[in-house]
Amino acid sequence: MNIRILERYFACVLTCCCIAVLSGCGRPESTPASQTNTSTPGASLVAGGTSSDLTRIEGNPTHNLDRIQKIDSPYSQQSVTISSVSDTELAGWAVDGLVKKEAGGVDIVVDGKVYKASYGANRPDVTEALKFPATKSGFSLVIPGNFLSRGSHTVSVRVIANDGKSYAQGPTLTFVAE
Numbered sequence: 001m002n003i004r005i006l007e008r009y010f011a012c013v014l015t016c017c018c019i020a021v022l023s024g025c026g027r028p029e030s031t032p033a034s035q036t037n038t039s040t041p042g043a044s045l046v047a048g049g050t051s052s053d054l055t056r057i058e059g060n061p062t063h064n065l066d067r068i069q070k071i072d073s074p075y076s077q078q079s080v081t082i083s084s085v086s087d088t089e090l091a092g093w094a095v096d097g098l099v100k101k102e103a104g105g106v107d108i109v110v111d112g113k114v115y116k117a118s119y120g121a122n123r124p125d126v127t128e129a130l131k132f133p134a135t136k137s138g139f140s141l142v143i144p145g146n147f148l149s150r151g152s153h154t155v156s157v158r159v160i161a162n163d164g165k166s167y168a169q170g171p172t173l174t175f176v177a178e
């Protein structure tokens with residue numbers, strides 16, 4: 001391979017990396033609790049979540065993890081196996097059941113690491129089922145393909161209270177990435 005081509009390639013890579021660092025690419029998002037109830041199109045894997053500085057309360061939150069990748073109702077499955085090379089969307093709904101309102105946001109805990117989920121997707125079915133206003137209660141988190149190693153992993157959902165001061169964490173689900 002021509003040395004000039006390699007020099008240009010590495011110069012381009014270095015320039016792109018510098019631009020990414022200077023623009024803040026790769027830094028965890030910092031969203032005030034008061035703004036967590038908004039929808040973010042195309043959820044991405046953002047480490048840190050919004051629950052890290054909140055108080056954990058005991059009890060199960062009012063939520064449902066509807067889907068992991070193409071597996072519907074994963075809590076009801078004997079075992080859950082997904083592809084490690086495909087993008088993995090974790091999607092469902094969550095509400096603050098204590099005050100009967102939409103939650104303040106949702107974090108997803110994968111293998112002990114907390115990630116902020118996109119929250120606020122339209123879910124009129126939840127409002128109809130629960131009989132209180134919770135139309136914007138849908139959440140999702142997309143884990144890029146090849147992010148999860150092959151093998152066993154754990155996931156749980158943290159539902160942030162409507163007032164943004166505390167959270168409750170749901171049961172842990174174990175799944176296998178192949």
